[in-house]
Amino acid sequence: MKMRIVPIGDQATLGDHRHYPGARLxxxxxxxxxxxxxRAERxxxxxxxxxxxxxxxxxxxxxxRVAWNCPGCGRVKWRCHFAWPPGFDDREAKRLANLYRN
Structure with missing residues (x-):
């Protein structure tokens, strides 16, 4: 299964990860x-x-800023997104949001 990309646009910052609990970079x-x-914090x-x-x-x-070559093709052309892991659902997002808030 592939990760689901969070559709937030091109101007997203690393600090926006707090608005999407459980999302990875x-x-x-x-x-x-x-x-x-x-992990975005890392x-x-x-x-x-x-x-x-x-x-x-x-x-x-x-x-x-990523300067290392891709292990798949050996070239350097990267893009970044926030994405949820496979199997991540709305119930888990709400649980993590409540955990972080409290």
């Missing part, structure tokens, strides 16, 4: 479709460690 190769999911921490971004960093900037 999905890094996708634009050329071959290879993908890998990360990416934010790494950008802060490098002193090159944080919560306000747009997803397109994150994709441009």
């Amino acid at each position: 999905l890094l996708v190769c634009s050329l071959c479709g290879w993908d890998k999911a990360y 990416v934010i921490d790494r950008l802060r460690e490098l002193k090159s971004g944080g919560h306000a960093t747009r997803l397109e900037q994150v994709a441009r």
Whole structure:
């Protein structure tokens, strides 16, 4: 099963992950479709460690910052999205939202 991409547009920032409980940052190769999911908090921490971004960093900037070659095709052309894992449903989203809120 594939991850479901959250349709929020091009101007999304890393800090927007709080509005989508359970969503992961999905890094996708634009050329071959290879993908890998990360926790958004981990990416934010790494950008802060490098002193090159944080919560306000747009997803397109994150994709441009990835410098390693794609394991699938060996080229470098990335895009980023927020996506929910397979099997993630509305009931689980509500449960996580209540957990975070309380």
